[in-house]
Amino acid sequence: MTTIDAPAYLRPASATDAELSARFQPVFDRIAEGNVAREKDRILPHEQVGWLKEAGLGRVRIPVEHGGFGASLEQTFALLADLAEADANVAHIWRNHLAFVEDRLNAKPSETNDRWIRRFLDGEFVGGGWTEANNGTFANLKTFVRRDGDRWLVSGAKFYATGSLYADWLDVLGKGDGDTVLTALVRRDDPGVELVDDWPGFGQRATASGSATYTDVPAAEGDVFPAGERFAYQGHFYQTAMLSVLTGITRAALRDGTAALKARGRNYPQALHAEPIHDGQLLQVIGQVSANAFAAGAALRAAARAIDRVALEPGERKQRVLEAEVAVAQAQLTIIAAALEATTTVFDALGASGVSDKLGLDRHWRNARTLASHNPRVYKARILGDWIVNGADPVPNLSFVDRGGQGN
Missing domain, CATH: 1.20.140.10 (Butyryl-CoA Dehydrogenase, subunit A, domain 3)
Incomplete structure (x- = not known):
């Protein structure tokens, strides 16, 4: 298999299945123990997500030379299936975080992206905010990301905000100037962020896939990216x-x-x-x-x-x-x-x-x-x-x- 062109962060996988299983399967087994009770009573698995952060699931795809475990996508998705066997809600919570890590691994090295790699290594977690609330579509975005001096401000409403209640950062899709579409990373604990666990579905009830409202939430210059530059796959x-x-x-x-x-x-x-x-x-x-x-x-x-x-x-x-x-x-x-x-x-x-x-x-x-x-x-x-x-x-x-x- 050929390596990708420099200067992206990705490298060919170096982890073995046995190494990954030895690290994560004991955590998955602990998570499985309370699955039925959490499911029955809609108990949000904050503690279980924390165990996975401590074990380093959020950095599983990061190459070893950058501080991660060097897993392939095949290995990463196999781990996610193992986690889902233990608890389907907890596994789904990780979808948006792992996707944003993949996006940054595909980006060109820069001070901004180096900072994001460090955040992942420190266990910081990313939740999602792409789908528009009130039947909005990607073609008719009502969420806006506008410049305000040396920062950006994000305003709008989202639904299916999977994993947001467990997150440190929220990955929000919005409309910039003209026809540009941007993704902005904002702090989950900012006063302008309101998250509500109002997902009404009869399944996946502990994923915090409910509503998110953003009111003039600031995003730093290095935390706003053109949507057109997101990774190809x-x-x-x-x-x-x-x-x-x-x-x-x-x-x-x-x-x-x-x-x-x-x-x-x-x-x-x-x-x-x-x-x-x-x-x-x-x-x-x-x-x-x-x-x-x-x-x-x-x-x-x-x-x-x-x-x-x-x-x-x-x-x-x-x-x-x-x-x-x-x-x-x-x-x-x-x-x-x-x-x-x-x-x-x-x-x-x-x-x-x-x-x-x-x-x-x-x-x-x-x-x-x-x-x-x-x-x-x-x-x-x-x-x-x-x-x-x-x-x-x-x-x-x-x-x-x-x-x-x-x-x-």
Whole structure:
């Protein structure tokens, strides 16, 4: 694999899977312990996010020579899936932070970007603020980033502000002068920032994906960037991070479904065996769920490898972006189907006892269905088919993707 052109911060991966697992899996296991209770009572996982900051998850992609762990994107998304298996809410909270780290790693070295790398190394955390509130769109931004002397001021309203209540910084998209679009990094604790945990969805309820209002919030000169300079594979990164969470949910459904079947003490008269754990039809259900989990994991790694190639082979970036678009779309179709099937059919192995509120197995379907609805899959198969049959560009808006837009 070739290295990228200097002077970007990115380097080929140097971490091993074993090293990353040894560092982070014990933390993930601790996080898993209270998952059901937090989910049931909508307890925000501030403490758990703090554990991950201390462990250094926020710097996992930063090269070792700059103080990070040197993970590839494939390894990063695999870790995120492992975290999602422990707690899907906590994993989703990290999506915006990891994306902004990736953006800064793609930027040219400068005093400003060196400062951001130091912030990441110090554990400072970034939340999101891109989606306009009140049905606004990227084409009709009502959030403004305007210059005020030697600083900038940010005003507007956002929704889906995932991770913001856990953050030190908020990454806010807004309209600058004329037709320019800017992203501004503002302090989460500034008096002009109001965050409300009013996410009404039936899933992903502890991600703090609610409302954010900005009233003349200052941003320093070095913390405002043209949106057109965001990293080329940004849309693919955001989408694959979400697919990582769905993959983890699928594995969690397999884990919890298996445990519930083992604990089941009686069976129906029509069963093949009096003991549920020896009933061939119930074992078949668990076997199919395991295949769903396998398919999701394989698709996730394939998509992540395609994005790794975009990051590290800029000379062929347009072709690599196209390949990543296809891989991520195929992974989206595969992983969403696997997650929704697994989180639904696992109950066929459990009977009425499987719906006990104490088990909380409904959380897997609710969380999977919620994530799958963020970026509907209904369009993806058609776009893929048109590309395969007719050669239609699956990235017709490539220039927007290159500007860092969320093309997925």
